[in-house]
Amino acid sequence: MTRLGPGLILALVAGFAFLYLPILALIAYSFNASRLVTVWGGFSTHWYGTLLANEPLLSAAWLSLRLAFVSATLATALGTLAALALARQGRFRGRLLFSGMALAPLVMPEVITGLSLLLLFVAADVERGFWTVTIAHATFGLGFACIVVQARLVGFDRSLEEAARDLGATPLVTFWTVTLPLIAPAVAAAWLLAFTLSLDDLVIASFTTGPGATTLPMRLYSAVRLGVSPEINAACTILIGFVATVVIAASLLLKRRQALGA
Amino acid sequence: MAVPYLWLGLFFLAPFVMVLRIALSDAATALPPYAPHFEGFAALRDFLAGLDLENFGLILEDPLYWQSYLYSLRIAALTTLIALAIGYPLAYAMASAPARWRAILLVLVILPFWTSFLIRVYAWIGILRPEGLLDMALAALGLSDQPLRLLNTEAAVLIGMVYSYMPFMVLPLYATLEKLDRSLLEAAADLGATPLRAFLTVTLPLSLSGILAGSALVFIPAIGEFVIPDLLGGPDTTMIGKVLWTEFFSNRDWPLASAVAVVLLVVLVLPLALLQRARLARAGEAGGAA
Numbered sequence A: 001m002t003r004l005g006p007g008l009i010l011a012l013v014a015g016f017a018f019l020y021l022p023i024l025a026l027i028a029y030s031f032n033a034s035r036l037v038t039v040w041g042g043f044s045t046h047w048y049g050t051l052l053a054n055e056p057l058l059s060a061a062w063l064s065l066r067l068a069f070v071s072a073t074l075a076t077a078l079g080t081l082a083a084l085a086l087a088r089q090g091r092f093r094g095r096l097l098f099s100g101m102a103l104a105p106l107v108m109p110e111v112i113t114g115l116s117l118l119l120l121f122v123a124a125d126v127e128r129g130f131w132t133v134t135i136a137h138a139t140f141g142l143g144f145a146c147i148v149v150q151a152r153l154v155g156f157d158r159s160l161e162e163a164a165r166d167l168g169a170t171p172l173v174t175f176w177t178v179t180l181p182l183i184a185p186a187v188a189a190a191w192l193l194a195f196t197l198s199l200d201d202l203v204i205a206s207f208t209t210g211p212g213a214t215t216l217p218m219r220l221y222s223a224v225r226l227g228v229s230p231e232i233n234a235a236c237t238i239l240i241g242f243v244a245t246v247v248i249a250a251s252l253l254l255k256r257r258q259a260l261g262a
Numbered sequence B: 001m002a003v004p005y006l007w008l009g010l011f012f013l014a015p016f017v018m019v020l021r022i023a024l025s026d027a028a029t030a031l032p033p034y035a036p037h038f039e040g041f042a043a044l045r046d047f048l049a050g051l052d053l054e055n056f057g058l059i060l061e062d063p064l065y066w067q068s069y070l071y072s073l074r075i076a077a078l079t080t081l082i083a084l085a086i087g088y089p090l091a092y093a094m095a096s097a098p099a100r101w102r103a104i105l106l107v108l109v110i111l112p113f114w115t116s117f118l119i120r121v122y123a124w125i126g127i128l129r130p131e132g133l134l135d136m137a138l139a140a141l142g143l144s145d146q147p148l149r150l151l152n153t154e155a156a157v158l159i160g161m162v163y164s165y166m167p168f169m170v171l172p173l174y175a176t177l178e179k180l181d182r183s184l185l186e187a188a189a190d191l192g193a194t195p196l197r198a199f200l201t202v203t204l205p206l207s208l209s210g211i212l213a214g215s216a217l218v219f220i221p222a223i224g225e226f227v228i229p230d231l232l233g234g235p236d237t238t239m240i241g242k243v244l245w246t247e248f249f250s251n252r253d254w255p256l257a258s259a260v261a262v263v264l265l266v267v268l269v270l271p272l273a274l275l276q277r278a279r280l281a282r283a284g285e286a287g288g289a290a
Helices: A006-030 A046-052 A055-088 A095-107 A110-123 A130-154 A159-166 A171-200 A203-208 A216-226 A230-259 B002-023 B041-049 B054-061 B063-096 B099-114 B117-128 B133-140 B154-179 B182-190 B195-206 B208-223 B227-232 B240-249 B254-289
Strands: none
Touching: A006 A230, A006 B063, A006 B099, A006 B117, A006 B154, A046 A230, A055 A095, A055 A130, A055 A171, A055 A216, A055 B002, A095 A130, A095 B002, A095 B208, A095 B254, A110 A130, A110 A203, A110 B002, A110 B240, A110 B254, A130 A171, A130 A203, A130 B002, A159 A171, A171 A216, A171 A230, A203 A216, A216 A230, A216 B117, A216 B227, A230 B099, A230 B117, B002 B254, B054 B063, B054 B254, B063 B099, B063 B154, B063 B208, B063 B240, B063 B254, B099 B154, B117 B133, B117 B154, B117 B227, B154 B208, B154 B227, B182 B195, B195 B208, B208 B254, B227 B240, B240 B254
């Protein structure tokens, strides 16, 4: 079927309108000169200016970016190793438990993951802050990274690795020069996913953080609870623009790589 | 290869043991600061003897708790059904679209998921609040000049939940519908089936694993949802995630919060098992087709 009937076109238009109208409305109102959401006071970038002067919000954003960077890197490294173990070692002892553990954070309600990790940190008497949140984010990012890399490993041609080994490469050299470059797009996608998940998380961070480590979602959350403010619209628009740019750039890069046959 | 095992054992499995342990202890002894103590095996016996089911008793007795569980199940079920009703036609249309459109449509479904979850919920506050965008649009169209007062109602929670979890429903549905062999539909049509009958007897049964996977992916996290009912719902929309949050952060009753989490996990076991079955069924289908 290459032609869509009117019913299916309606389903597409209505579905995407539902997904995008709220975001577009938010972006439009970030340029509203009026403080009131109900009144359109003309085009203005005023709120972007006040945003740049909002020191607590900016430092929270910087903290979130650093935290997402470190936790995504940890999650990707561990998730890639987990995916390799699951794909390569066949039916080893505890495989079911292990794959269950790797995938469970995907569906586990955040309140439970957050609470349980906090209780662990308290019991181990660890000072809470940047590193406890990083560990928590790396733990739930691991599952997502594992799935993404595993999907790539399904269609992997193992004879390439065997050829490298036959030519005298050590397992480590084989991994770095053959395996990793071949699964690189999936590893990059996994990192990006773990990065945005960490950047977006409110609940787990709230549980595992300590004094002095307030992330951007935590700041946004308290601002949103206090009421709608055009300044938050501006912050959200920047975040949306940032994510959209990264995702579009990543998919274009991937397409080009595929076109080059890499 | 052992590193991820150790990591998961340490930071995923061990915490649950902690939750269980604290859920079984007295409020007085488990209040923060909660001193770490590693007892030997002799102490383990004393520890087991000292276990306390009081917190679980409280959850069973106080209607606040079990009503919150029931309400969470209700909201999660409604969210799943509405997401399926909107997501199925969307996924079907995407899978029927010309091949060169599909990749773009897929990115368009995932893109909102990559933008902040908090922002998307926040956008709905601006739409649903009295004299918000929805009221303005209805007034402009001459449909209604009365404010709808949707914010802080169950309807607002449902809208926010369906909106936030939509990609989880559409993606698995799209994956199964895209793989569907269209010649089966042609065969049904050749044999005289009406489009509706062909859909009901061919498409729907063949996409069942996608329906099941999508429903589980929406239903399971929806039960424990905290942010959406907190921001969009009113005082009557007390879901269990919010109860756990309040017990923990406001009442500082860690054992009770842990007990709430343990019961929530038990509630989740059935849908998790269903999800696992759907995954296995899909793996079986893929194996059979290869």
